[in-house]
Amino acid sequence: MSYQEVYRQSLQDPVVFWQEKSQALPWFQFPSHILTQDENGSDRWFADGKMNTAYMALDHHVEQGLGEQIALIYDSPVTATKKVLSYLQLRDQVAQFAGVLRSLGVGKGDRVVIYMPMVPEAAIAMLAVARLGAVHSVVFGGFAPHELAVRIDDAQPKVIVSASCGVEVGKVIQYKPMLDLAIEQAEHKPKHCVVLQRPQAKALMLTPRDLDWHEQMAVAKPAECVPVNATDPLYILYTSGTTGKPKGVVRDNGGHAVALHYSMSAIYAMEPGQVFWAASDVGWVVGHSYIVYGPLLAGCTSILYEGKPVKTPDAGAFWRVVEEYGVTVLFAAPTAFRAIKKEDPEARLIQNYDISSLQRIYMAGERLDPPTYDWTCEKTKTPVIDHWWQTETGWAICANPMGIEPYPSKPGSATLPVPGFDVQILNSLGEQLPAGEQGAIAIKRPLPPGCLPTIWGDFARFESGYLQDYPGYYCSGDGGYKDAEGYVFVMGRTDDVINVAGHRLSTGEMEEIVAAHPDVAECSVIGVQDELKGQVPVGLVLLKDGAIISEQELQQQLMQRVREEIGAIACLKQTLIVQRLPKTRSGKILRKLLRQIADGQDYIVPSTIDDPASLTEIEQAMEARGLVRVAR
Ligand code: COA
Numbered sequence: 037m038s039y040q041e042v043y044r045q046s047l048q049d050p051v052v053f054w055q056e057k058s059q060a061l062p063w064f065q066f067p068s069h070i071l072t073q074d075e076n077g078s079d080r081w082f083a084d085g086k087m088n089t090a091y092m093a094l095d096h097h098v099e100q101g102l103g104e105q106i107a108l109i110y111d112s113p114v115t116a117t118k119k120v121l122s123y124l125q126l127r128d129q130v131a132q133f134a135g136v137l138r139s140l141g142v143g144k145g146d147r148v149v150i151y152m153p154m155v156p157e158a159a160i161a162m163l164a165v166a167r168l169g170a171v172h173s174v175v176f177g178g179f180a181p182h183e184l185a186v187r188i189d190d191a192q193p194k195v196i197v198s199a200s201c202g203v204e205v206g207k208v209i210q211y212k213p214m215l216d217l218a219i220e221q222a223e224h225k226p227k228h229c230v231v232l233q234r235p236q237a238k239a240l241m242l243t244p245r246d247l248d249w250h251e252q253m254a255v256a257k258p259a260e261c262v263p264v265n266a267t268d269p270l271y272i273l274y275t276s277g278t279t280g281k282p283k284g285v286v287r288d289n290g291g292h293a294v295a296l297h298y299s300m301s302a303i304y305a306m307e308p309g310q311v312f313w314a315a316s317d318v319g320w321v322v323g324h325s326y327i328v329y330g331p332l333l334a335g336c337t338s339i340l341y342e343g344k345p346v347k348t349p350d351a352g353a354f355w356r357v358v359e360e361y362g363v364t365v366l367f368a369a370p371t372a373f374r375a376i377k378k379e380d381p382e383a384r385l386i387q388n389y390d391i392s393s394l395q396r397i398y399m400a401g402e403r404l405d406p407p408t409y410d411w412t413c414e415k416t417k418t419p420v421i422d423h424w425w426q427t428e429t430g431w432a433i434c435a436n437p438m439g440i441e442p443y444p445s446k447p448g449s450a451t452l453p454v455p456g457f458d459v460q461i462l463n464s465l466g467e468q469l470p471a472g473e474q475g476a477i478a479i480k481r482p483l484p485p486g487c488l489p490t491i492w493g494d495f496a497r498f499e500s501g502y503l504q505d506y507p508g509y510y511c512s513g514d515g516g517y518k519d520a521e522g523y524v525f526v527m528g529r530t531d532d533v534i535n536v537a538g539h540r541l542s543t544g545e546m547e548e549i550v551a552a553h554p555d556v557a558e559c560s561v562i563g564v565q566d567e568l569k570g571q572v573p574v575g576l577v578l579l580k581d582g583a584i585i586s587e588q589e590l591q592q593q594l595m596q597r598v599r600e601e602i603g604a605i606a607c608l609k610q611t612l613i614v615q616r617l618p619k620t621r622s623g624k625i626l627r628k629l630l631r632q633i634a635d636g637q638d639y640i641v642p643s644t645i646d647d648p649a650s651l652t653e654i655e656q657a658m659e660a661r662g663l664v665r666v667a668r
């Protein structure tokens with residue numbers, strides 16, 4: 037069937053379409069209600085289906101005789117370690133760790149926070165939580181204690197699973213002191229922490245709260261899979277919104293399993309037994325969906341890579357892994373390829389490896405700029421597929437439907453809407469815009485399976501953040517357009533979210549930290565273009581009267597504060613002291629205008645502006661520092 041036919045079917049009769057897709061999975065009880073609404077009016081998939089995600093991802097394959105097939109490959113250039121786990125071995129370790137958690141009182145619906153580096157135990161912990169019908173919340177290891185504390189308070193976990201350390205390029209990051217500090221800062225105190233002692237650092241354990249991973253595993257009794265309802269939550273994953281309070285995106289069990297299983301064939305054209313490598317981190321949605329759940333649900337082999345695209349040890353790292361494990365599909369953020377391109381512009385290191393197993397490269401997490409697209413296609417001689425998605429959706433909204441009918445790619449476009457996603461471009465009145473016109477990218481409801489049904493503990497925030505702006509639609513927060521052939525071009529966020537090296541961050545949150553500095557009267561943090569990281573944050577600061585601090589000093593202090601509060605990944609390295617910030621007459625900072633200046637876009641000076649000269653001043657200051665993308 038052609039893509040157009042499949043797509044039309046998915047929108048015309050979503051119930052029939054998704055019922056059929058759900059039948060590919062081993063449910064304990066097949067759902068008879070395919071699409072219903074919950075008490076909040078939120079669309080829910082497969083409400084009366086009974087299942088267990090870890091069972092579908094592991095036990096089922098073992099029962100089908102695939103126990104000896106490799107499920108997970110751990111490759112860690114930073115610790116010079118490699119490890120291979122078959123489906124049977126992974127299932128057994130997951131069952132064992134589920135036994136540990138059960139012995140600590142974790143049961144159906146309880147939350148478990150996982151704050152871990154890229155080690156197989158992170159995936160084992162996630163699957164073990166799923167096995168018990170509990171809810172995991174993985175917190176990216178690069179986040180500082182404050183961020184972890186906020187998530188602990190929101191998710192209220194019974195247990196936290198962590199490790200003594202993570203290993204970055206040339207340095208060991210001690211996780212345990214950060215965990216201790218986070219628990220100290222949080223109001224909610226978990227009953228226990230299970231800590232994986234790694235050889236690179238020994239964590240100081242606090243008794244009786246802290247327990248050793250290996251000691252607990254040695255005495256645990258394996259736990260069976262606990263049946264859950266399809267609509268029961270599998271995980272909470274916090275993502276940056278426009279304020280300092282991250283949003284707990286809720287993922288249910290049933291819709292998630294069906295969507296990811298479908299995506300593995302429709303989008304990635306993967307067959308069971310092939311090797312899928314998402315070079316991301318389990319702390320991000322890409323890691324959840326395509327290091328852990330997607331490949332395992334589809335019976336593929338997944339790679340968990342503890343390293344970087346460069347410097348571990350060089351820009352040939354990706355090609356080495358592709359050759360060593362016969363990778364079929366590689367998925368990474370464009371920033372990773374920009375890093376490789378920077379160090380090895382001619383891609384000479386590819387010559388050292390046989391990458392002929394590689395059939396497709398997928399990119400997401402930020403806009404794939406045409407030069408990076410062209411370079412990767414040319415140097416790898418492999419089709420490169422840009423696809424657009426968000427933590428909220430859990431899988432791609434737009435992609436080249438490689439497993440249905442491949443389309444020619446167009447640089448700068450994430451190609452076509454994936455079946456199930458009715459993608460529309462809307463103007464500010466909520467009217468659909470014709471081809472070629474830029475507007476807000478929205479998805480007509482119902483959202484397909486896998487997408488968030490709510491924000492953890494805060495349905496009102498889900499409604500106000502995503503559903504209210506355009507009734508009947510989910511508002512993605514991204515802007516863009518469709519061309520005459522229906523290709524979707526995602527141009528960037530329309531809110532205060534930025535993407536730094538594929539990491540999603542809130543400028544609003546950074547503003548709260550900058551504004552708390554004693555010398556700062558007012559500020560605005562905006563994302564400016566960066567050749568390597570896509571975007572980096574820059575602070576524009578108005579000092580308090582009488583403040584005597586140099587720009588350099590302030591910059592240093594603010595960088596330190598942001599690192600301490602959010603984490604090193606936030607990279608607020610540049611601060612500009614300005615004399616005024618553009619505001620409306622009612623005193624609101626015109627952030628959109630600042631973003632437009634930084635992006636080198638033409639802008640219209642609003643009639644509500646209080647002080648138009650402030651714009652010229654800021655534009656000049658930014659140009660002087662090379663912060664404006666295109667000279668206008
Ligand atoms: N734990 C602790 N610290 C971390 C961390 C982690 N998991 N990840 C990053 N950091 C730290 C780094 O050590 C660095 O600290 P420093 O400023 O003290 O040196 C800081 O955060 C910034 O890291 P990063 O943004 O990764 O920059 P980099 O210069 O070290 O590396 C890239 C640049 C492009 C190689 C790297 O960002 C990369 O591989 N990006 C891909 C991201 C990705 O896969 N995203 C997933 C979406 S698909």
Ligand code: AMP
Pocket residue numbers: 275321399400401402403404422423424425426427428450512513514526527528529535538539540
């Ligand atoms: P995250 O929730 O961290 O996955 O970030 C989602 C955001 O990243 C989206 O809202 C987009 O702004 C951006 N993004 C992800 N993939 C793409 C893509 N292929 N093209 C453009 N932007 C993207």
